[in-house]
Amino acid sequence: MTVHKSPSCGCCVVWVEHMRGAGVPVEVVDTDDMGPIKQQLGVPYGKGSCHTAHIDGYLIEGHVPVADIRRLLQERPQARGLVLPGMPAGSPGMEMPDGRRQAFTVELVAADGSTSDWAHHPARDGNAR
Template sequence: MPFTRRTAVRTLATAGVFGVAGCLGSSNTRSWDLEENAAIANAQQYNAPGCGCCKQYASYLRDNIDGELAETVPEDIVRVKEKYGVPEDLRSCHTLVLEDYVVEGHVPVQVIGRLLTETPSIDGVALPGMPAGTPGMGGTKQGPWTVYAIGGEQARETYVEL
């Protein structure tokens, strides 16, 4: 079968549908609900343009934190990630900035609470990609999730595995 513009468009459209489908399915945020909301004073979430997962994650945060969450869709999300030192291989669709830390991706609030309680000498944490079953994502968890440290002496080391 020859590769034509029509084939390319069909392939890209199919990939887009499957990519969005992961964001739409039933979210497993219930397994990540907290008994008490995490105390986070003010947080700023930078969303990728047109990403439904980012909105779902923001909704999850609002349900599980005490404090304000602002959302912004920047013109250049990559520039935001570069500004906050998120390595390319640890990136996801949205970046959360709170207090002295950056949180990249669909990180459960329990991990954010731990980060704020322990106050390690790192710049933040990242759960790369968009793993199924994480807060804000549809689907079912498929194996462990590794949340990595960003910056400091522990950069790219495992912060926690869930």
């Protein structure tokens, strides 16, 4: 996996460590201008996050959990990849000290740029482990 990120983004570093901890080899490319990378890889307008990755022909935008990426690589749909818009609290790299997580949905980006739900991640109360 290659991850493009801002050199000053701490949550991106934590997400990279989430990937590496799950056994995914990661090359990090620091860049100050993410716009051209997002455009080149086909991140749909309004679906961006703080870092953009690509693996085995797919784009991965944002704090997507490794399990969703593994499912993508196993099922191999004809698609651009996965996006998790924004930076949801409790997603990988955005963990909360008390274990709280807001609900979020990872979306599959079709070849035409449209999106559909790929994986729902429910909210979790604080102090849940």
